[in-house]
Amino acid sequence: MIFATLMSGRRLRAAAAVAVAATALLADAPAEARDLTIAVQKLPDVLEPAMENSNVHARVIYSFFETLVKTDYRDGGRLKPGLATAWEIESPRSIVFTLREGVTFHNGEEMTAEDVAWAFGPERLNKQAEGTGGRGAVVVRPFLGGIQSAEVLDRYRLRITMAEDDALILQRFANYPAQIGSKAGFDAAGSWTEWAKKPVGTGPYAVAQFEFGERLVLRPFADYWGGSKAAAGEVTFVVVPEIATRIAGLRSGQFDIITEVGPDHIVELERADGVGVVGGPILNLRGLIYDSAGDGNPLADPRIRQALNLAIDRQAIVDSLYSGKTEVPRGWQMDVFGDMYLADRPKSEYDLAQAKALLQEAGYDGEEIVYRSQQGYYTNQGQTAQILVSMWKQAGLNVRLDMVENWDQIYEDTPDRGIFDGSFTAFYPDPVGQIWRRFGPNGSWAQRGIYELDETFVELGRELQSNPDVQARREVFAQMLDAFKANPHGTPLHALTQFYGVRDDVEWSPYPVQYMNLTNAELSFVE
Template sequence: MACATALTVATAGFAGGAFAQSLRVGLAEDADVMDPHQARTFVGRIVFTALCDKLVDVSPDLKFTPRLATSWEWAPDNKSLTFKLRSGVKFHDGEPFDAEAVKFNIERAKTLPESRRKSEIASVEKVEVVDPMTVRLVMSQPDVTVLAQLSDRAGMMVSPKAAKEAGANLGAKPVCSGPYKFVERVQNDRIVLEKFQDYWNKQAFSFDKITYLPIPDSTVRLANLRSGDLDIIERLEPTDVKTAKGDANLTTTSAVGLGYQAINVNLANSDRAKTPIGQDKRVRQALELSLDRDAINQVVFEGQFSPGNQYFSPKNFYYNAQIPIPQRDVEKAKALLKEAGVKTPVKFEVTMSNSPRSQAVMQVIQSMAAEAGFDIQLRATEFATMLNEGTKGNFEANQYGWSGRPDPDGNIHAFVTCKGNLNDWKYCNPEVDKLLDEARTISDQNERKKRYDAAQAILAKDLPVITIYHESWIWGLKKSLTGFQPHPDGMIRLENVKKS
């Protein structure tokens, strides 16, 4: 049924030559709300890459590059950041983009009750319009992470007029300024965009219509690509790479990612946190010791990913080498459970995505943990639903991760600070807050790393988030598709991509 549905949707609306060229993109999940100030999903960011232009972008080598801002300059004390803006830019509703629009967007991201960007730009005290095409962000304290935040959803610009009219419901019909504008969305079925003819760089975008199709089953995604009903798929499974490479009509490409996948444990978000694993860090330490991360990587991913135990991969500058990945130790895990005085087997539920990858990972973990005295119940659900339930505290633990950010702050601050907007497990340690807040003010890499090292030493014991692995982004494409450039953030950028 899933395959039939995907095929039907993928081919609908393209007959009759209504569009010169269309692109069909297979996503591993459905996006959540299509408002960059409220959104939190990885696939949502993929759609936003075409829909919502941002002030700056990131190159494949993680350098910041101009988009809606053509240049920027920090004040000597790192307490203000001034942007020169691109002229001649319009929002999809025809409204002009200018410094007032930037001011509105930053203030909306900070004040909209539903905004998930608040902690990302909390240090921005005020926004000053210097002139129509110059805007200055004034910080309450030095914060070198702001530029990186503005290279993602916090820096995406929505039409002030549309946002004022729609309020928190903007996601139902988003109005941005990207190369493609919103047409329609059918939940769990498709998101359709069409080319914006007034885009400032429209000549670099070849397709007249983009359709994003959420297809959680990786086998179905690949089958649709092979049959010609999709043009590109994200997160090609490592186990499918050999098959894709063996197809003369396909090609694959990859990039090492910036993020991580983890088990997140509810510590204080509703009564569902009142479990042994939620209330005693020794139980969480025991669970970690029951895991063999190398075996998980080999069994599930054929060795193509990287085992990990921190918010940064072992190859990242900010990885704390003094906290290596712990080796599996079932006896020590049992001893910790005994010391904690908990009844065994320790029962708890892990909510996970209904994607085959998440299920495969958790089934291996379930088996490993059982040997140490855990009884893990698995509940699969649609990804966006899982995130919504997490926000409400309706989980004991869940399995998902983070796609990663170029600045280390983006991988950790929002997840483990007391008021972090993505801290659904409600972990709170003032010392961790102090260290991570300090790291935001320091431009020297080595000094910043000292703060992250100290914070991770605490987090490695408290374990609100148990990191399991770091993935590589793998894409499958039709060979007729040219110009696609893989990025370590996993986004699908369509600039200069063509179909022959």
């Protein structure tokens, strides 16, 4: 199974009283617990789940936020009780949750159904609130936009009702962005901006400090309800953009863990004294998105986009940049989909001759296509971009690579925007959580008008989302993949990897996801 982890080496109310109580609940580190410093290439802009969906956001939020249902990545992704102890699916549109009693938020307040109803209500999920720029609603819509109401039944029970039948009515509450925050904490913050800097959750760690673009400090939560406790005395995520600097800091002992280690650095780190490497492919596909909107845009012709796809030798990228440590997927899917995984689907084709023929048929005469990328948000991002441009050139495609610094520049709505990078996390073990979430009508790219949706694809996606019958859904999914191949708005490249450099005195086994579990279930220190 390609997503198994590869291991090498070792392994606030406004009242002042509440604010004081919250501070007191940050545990002093046990005498034996040591601090942990993690060097990352980037931190999220905000800490509120409903306001950002990114790899760097997912990395940190699960340490201080939790969900009603837990996804156990050490047990095949099985769903288990989390902040809810039980649930009853009343219909494809209605589910009742029974909450765990005695769960305390980081501000000292007990979690009740009122908090959960707020977490899934319009004030948090849909309101165009101050400080969000309206982006909160856009970010959440593909995940929880189907919620019609969250009704409190009693202190520890509530009913959530969807506007339409939902085949994933339980899975939606087991992962991002279904994290539960404190309503009293939100009210005490006074604004979305302040809340997003220091939100109040129930996790094993609480946010102690957040400096935009520089660092995030977490401290153990003394009254955490769960069995797995914070393993470190204090965790500091510090931004170090350059991989060479991260590696040097790891080797010198300045950092305990570093992120975004490329396969070309694995041998170097394994041979160095006092450090090693852990990680591997994660439940995420690395890919591209095509902007086909606008008059005179060469990408408006699906044949040009088909040619872009056919000109990519994905296996060569995997072999040259990843030393074969990841895989080319069978289209927009992963084997984690289980019964919904179509194992007989072919991998994305590489056919240079067919790509050239399509360009000739489309009358392409060398119009420039701009590809915007970044140097190191993803592992080997810059190198991959350069290889892609070279491959497209062999097919006769005139693609200009523009290296930019951030996602705002990537998304800047100018006439020359043509191709940009993306990733596709399998938040749910189902195609609804990947191809439909990302490319469907509620996806951020469709909402931005980056492409015009194909009616057939949309009809099929709605059927996939609502029909509970597995065999019928498999057939619909296959048709969706065919429709997307004919009119592609992007392409998968390979399973995204996440390798970490780790000091030898840190015993840590990463999950096959972006989230870094820093509890004593996965993290310990060697004396």
